Amino acid sequence: MDEFLWLSYKPMMISHDVMPSIVPLVLIPLTTLTVALTSVAGVIAGWFGIKLHTEGPKQFLEVLLKKRVLISMLIVNLLTFGLYRSYVYINNLPSFMRTILKTSEQNAIASNQLYSNELFRKFQYEGSISPVKAKTLTLEKENTLPKGAFRSGAISGDSIFYGSDDGNIYEITKENLAIKRKFFIGTEVTTRPIIYEHRIYAGEGTHLTHHARVYAFSLTTGKFLNAFQTKGHTEGQPVIANFNGKTLLFITAGADGLYAVDPINMTEVWHQTNGHIDGSVSVENGVVYAGTGVEKGTLQDRRYAIAYDFLTGEIRWKKELPMSSWMHPIITRNNICFALGEIYFPSSTGLLQCLNKTDGRPSFSIPSDGPIASKPFYIKEHDQEYIFFANQKDEVCSVDINQRKEVWCTKVGLPDTAHSFSSLNYDSKHGLLWYPSAKNGIFALDPLHGKIMIHWLPKDDKWGVNYSAVSIDGDNLLHLDGIGKLRKFKIN
Secondary structure (H helix, E strand, O other), X not given: OHHHHHHHHOHHHHHOOOOOOOHHHHHHHHHHHHHXXXXXXXXXXXXXXXXXXXXXXXXXXXXXXXXXXXXXHHXXXXXXXXXXXXXXXXXXXXXXXXXXXXXXXXXOOOOOOOOOOEOOOOOEEEOOOOOOOXXXXXXXXXXXXXXOOXXXXXXXXXXXXXXXXXXXXXXXXXXXXXXXXXXXOOOOOOOOOEEEOOEEEEOOOOOOOOOOEEEEEEOXXXXXXXXXXXXXXXXXXXXXXXXXXXXXXXXXXXXXXXXXXXXXXOOEEEEEOOOEEOOOOEEEOXXXXXXXXXXXXXXXXXXXXXXXXXXXXXXXXXXXXXXXXOOOOEEOOOEEEEEEEOXXXXXXXXXXEEEEOOOOOEEEEEEEOOOOOOOOEEEEEOOEEEEEEEOOOOEEEEEEOOOOEEEEEEEOOOOOOOOOOOOOEEEOOOOEEEEEOOOOOEEEEOOOOOOEEEEEOOOOOOOOOOOOOOEEEOOEEEEEOOOOEEEEEEEO
């Protein structure tokens, strides 16, 4: 570059036959390269007993073109590639079952507490929207877990259960946030636990995990009971539902599709593969609704909305979606609505796409300023229907289903927010929508107007990485962030 600058600024010197001496600067790296190639050629030739006849780069080319060298290089490359792929494959497997069994025996603590069923994460409310009845959020207790959570906690009895990134499900006393016991899975517990007949269930892993399982533990003995293994990953929220006296556990497994499983003996009832499915399913009147998305590195994938028969898995209808679906479908009075957006390649738009429940024909759609990758919340107040969601710009928005339009959008994030996976909860007692933002603390909003009623930040203004929603328990709110800070609040 210096030579080019010299030529640019000294045209008069060139015109007077004064030229810069750049030849030595070119010869130095060429000489170094020649010596290096000669040395490498000598070493390789010595390995294979080859007699060299030429110098420099030609000598190196002579060595590389020898048949023995070419075959050896091919074998070494194949072995290196194979070892790398084997490492990646093994590293992304779930824990070995013998490890889970052994650790489960060591961790097992019996309990005579009664646990109510929590078959899925509740994301709907039917009833009147209460006037706002709270003004403050007061921090009462804190505890720190080894790692944080990706999803909210499941409340049952006097306990709350969190799946943690350290590979455990923690049972925590709601009153004082003390850890009662833990259930070992080994890989990240990325789903919110669910409870059925004194059994606790949770999936595992990230998108890289394969052959992941959904695990079942006894809440009575504290011991491992059984697991169902898929060929994909099980970070999508499992759901237990009942129809015509039949109870099924629905497991989403990425590219391995959707499983319907007997929740007691953990055996397969039916299995469908119709795209990459991460979000939990929604069930109504014997129909299972699911949406698929485009996984990272697989842009050729298609996106679908699908309706399955509850008992047989038969497809009732299947419609292509304009964007990916990452969360549960929202069941309204007449429609099935999908919160859409892309998260594995750059995108600045999202969509709420509503289809007719009976045949899947499009009804209407509402655009969003960012991809939607958080669980929406549905409220039905008499004949009026609303859907609330957060987008990747950390905006909380309300859609009026009857009028088919956006009612309000409120910015709760910071200017640099680029993701928001946390979900909304409606607090019917205090008339508030609760939303823990990605980077800016916890918000409570008026659901009718979108006005921020409460905003809580730690005293040091440092809000840790967050993906999980809050859990509401009467006048208390509980939350575990992404770095392991567990908090209990009083709603006043």
